[in-house]
Amino acid sequence: MVNLSGILIVSLLQAQIGISRENVGNGSVSLQFGDTENKGLILPYVTDKSNITENGTLLYDTNDHKVKYLKDANSWFDLSVDATGTADVSIQGPDRTEQPGAKICISTTAGGTDTTKGILVLADSNKAMILPKVASPHLNIINPSAGMLVYDTVKKQLAVYNGTVWTFWKP
Numbered sequence: 336m337v338n339l340s341g342i343l344i345v346s347l348l349q350a351q352i353g354i355s356r357e358n359v360g361n362g363s364v365s366l367q368f369g370d371t372e373n374k375g376l377i378l379p380y381v382t383d384k385s386n387i388t389e390n391g392t393l394l395y396d397t398n399d400h401k402v403k404y405l406k407d408a409n410s411w412f413d414l415s416v417d418a419t420g421t422a423d424v425s426i427q428g429p430d431r432t433e434q435p436g437a438k439i440c441i442s443t444t445a446g447g448t449d450t451t452k453g454i455l456v457l458a459d460s461n462k463a464m465i466l467p468k469v470a471s472p473h474l475n476i477i478n479p480s481a482g483m484l485v486y487d488t489v490k491k492q493l494a495v496y497n498g499t500v501w502t503f504w505k506p
Contacts, residue, residue, distance in 0.1 A: 344432055351462070352441055360465065365441050365457040370468035373475040375496070376481035378402060379454055380424055384411070395482030395497075397424055401504075402482055402495045414504065420497030424482030466493070473501045 351359045355369030368376065379471070381387070381394045384403075392405040400420025403411045410419040440449045442458035449458040457464055469475055472494045481498030492505035 351443070363462055364465055365443075365459050365462040368467040370488075372467075373469050373471065373472070373477070375467050375469065375476060375479065375485040375494075377480050378482040378484060380422065380482060389453060389454075392453065393484070393491075395422065397422060400481065400498050402484065402497060414493075414495045414502060415497035416502045417497055417500045419499045422498040439474060466495040469494070 338398075351362075351364055352366050353359045353369070354366070355372060355374075356367065359367040362506065368374075371485050378393050378395045380397050382397050384394065384396060384405075387394070388408055389404060390405055390407065393462050394403060395401070396403050396411075396419075399418070399421055399506070401415035403413055403415075406412045438454060438456060439451075440451075440456045440458050442449060443462070444459060449456060466484060468488050469485045470488045471490075472483075472485045472487055476485070479496045479501075481496065483496040486492075487494045487503065490505070491502060492503045495502045495504070
């Protein structure tokens with residue numbers, strides 16, 4: 336369980352953030368994950384994406400068990416490809432209450448004024464997020480969760496887990 340006070344403090348910071356690492360790689364990074372552990376980033380599970388309009392949004396759609404991103408206002412792009420995905424959504428079951436206003440904004444300039452809707456918003460227009468780096472995630476992440484996203488350092492490509500199989504993307 337994440338400590339809510341820690342999240343609130345982080346949401347007020349204007350900085351670059353490293354998770355499971357001492358610092359970020361360079362000035363062009365908003366958020367960077369450590370690459371010494373075989374762990375990935377889990378996207379939010381969404382049951383109704385009809386009101387999501389922010390291009391670049393990444394999520395795990397529990398209706399068809401696919402990782403998707405919004406690339407053009409109403410055009411969702413399927414990153415999972417495979418249609419056999421599954422997810423245990425009980426972790427978001429009836430005991431959980433959604434907090435509609437919950438948001439973390441990482442920015443060096445927004446000063447808490449960014450109005451973009453989302454759970455985690457990287458608000459700088461000149462910085463990016465570096466995904467967790469894992470060598471052969473299909474072999475080294477023992478128990479992946481649906482909606483997991485990593486960078487495969489062996490194949491040098493994006494790896495997405497839909498709850499059943501990994502899908503790999505290379506430009």
